[in-house]
Each structure stands twice: as C-alpha cells, then as structure tokens.
Amino acid sequence: MGRVIAVLNEKGGVGKTTTVLTLAAGLDLMSRRKNQNWRILVVDADQQMNTTQTLTGRCDFGRERSLACLYADNLYDADQLRAVVVPSRWSSAIQVIPADRSLQETPLRQATLPRGDYRLADVIGEIAPEYDFVLFDTNPKWDALSVAVFLASSLAVVPVDLRQFAIQGLSYMITTLVQKKREYRHPGFSILGILVTRFSDQLVGMRTDLQTLRAHPTLGNLLFSEPVPESIVVDYAQREGISLFEFAPRSKVAAAYARFVGEVAGREGQP
Ligand SMILES: Nc1ncnc2c1ncn2[C@@H]1O[C@H](COP(=O)(O)OP(=O)(O)O)[C@@H](O)[C@H]1O
C-alpha cells in the first residue's frame, strides 16, 4: 500500500508546491539508486495548477480530465480518476492527476453530492495500492477540498516559512489537524513532520525562531532535521520547469531537500 502524503499549510507561498515537486523528484532518484522501481502519483489539488503546469507542461485539462471529474456526478468510482492520470515529463515513474480551475467550485459541490467529503478518500484508497507514494499538493486555505485531501491522506508534511508564520500560528495549525483527526474519526492520519523552508541564516530573528521551534515541547519533535535554505536557484529551476536535483544538484538547497526526502522515506508519522 502506497504512503499517501499531503503537503499542507493554509498559507500561500510557504513552499508547498516546491516541496511536493522536489519530494517526487527525490523519491524517484532514490528509487533508481536502490533499484526499487517505485511508482509515484502526484495529485494536484490546488486550482492554481502550479504542480500540473510544471510536471506536464500544460494546464488545459479541464473539468473532465482533472481531479475535478470526481465531483461531476452523483456516481463516482476509482476508474474515473485512473482515466485522468497522465505521465509527467520528469520521469516515467512519476504520474500526475492534474488540477483544474473548476476545483474552486468543489467545496460547494462536495456539500451536495453523496459522500462528498469522502469520495476522494474512497477512490484514493483503491488507487494507492498501485503506487508506492501518493503525494498531494494543496491549496492555500482550509476548505472542503482540504478536508477531502486530509481524509484521503495518512500523513502530512507541513512546510513553514518562519518569515510569515509565527510559531503560535504553527502550533495552532498542528492542534487543528489533531482535532480534525478526532472530529472526522480518521485515526489512520498522522503528521510526518514540519519542514522549515526559505530559511535565511542572515536574518537574526529567523535563527532565533528556529531555535525556539527546536526547543518547543511538541513542535520540536516534528521538525525535519535541516531547514531548506532560501535560494534563488528554486525560482530558476521552477522557471525552467525542471527539478532542483536536475537544475542544481550541488546546491545547498538541493542537499537540504535530499536529506528531507531521505527522512520522509524512513520516517513514521507521529499521532
Ligand atoms: N527555498 C526557497 N528559496 C527561494 N525561493 C523559494 C524557496 N521555496 C519556494 N520558493 C519560491 O517561493 C514561491 C512560493 O513557493 P511555492 O512552492 O509555490 O509555495 P506554495 O505552494 O506554498 O504557495 C515560489 O516563487 C518559489 O519559487
């Protein structure tokens, strides 16, 4: 059964998309190194379609050929989603369920459709055994679609930018996730870890924030060991549409992400 990991944070610009893309590329590289033939499915649940655009070079899939197809009708099944899977241009091992702009209407549709909140979980539950990893990119607000992704996932990675996310806010978000787990009776869900992104050593306040976070009684244990540094290389790679490991394999930011990927592959979630 593949591990289903959602990259979640209700703020925008914290590195969710970068983390999903780099995680997919990193797991693929690791799999090749170990002769594992891992299969990786990236599901783009953000109507901004950044992940779709980068991995497929397109964002014109429309409602019928994207994740949104699951919310078109009273009836739904796993084959509907299997039919919209497309190859990525990065690797034959990475496949994509594209996003579409119409996903922004999903929360409303979800409320009126049978098993609205649960249909993504139902279908991903059937598809996940066909993959080693299923990775969700998500939109920057907590809405009904986020609930659907949460219910479909067993693990969460939370990227944070200390520039915009006070530790209190992060603590609130982790508490909320733990509450939702009870509220929605989703005991199989746990938090895999918190990844500090866009970290800059030059900013004294940020260094202090990282120390505080490391010492925090609950959040400290959840931190991945190394922050991802702020680097212009990330923007360049994104502009070229290639992975950080391909664009700048010797950069500090690629090294930090490589370590993160290794930890994701080896780590169990925390309740
Ligand atoms: N480590 C980093 N260093 C520099 N820029 C980064 C880094 N991580 C992300 N970015 C840039 O920040 C912006 C937001 O990142 P993105 O991954 O799209 O965040 P989100 O998906 O959370 O909105 C993008 O322009 C991206 O290239």
Ligand SMILES: [Mg+2]
């Ligand atoms: Mg994004």
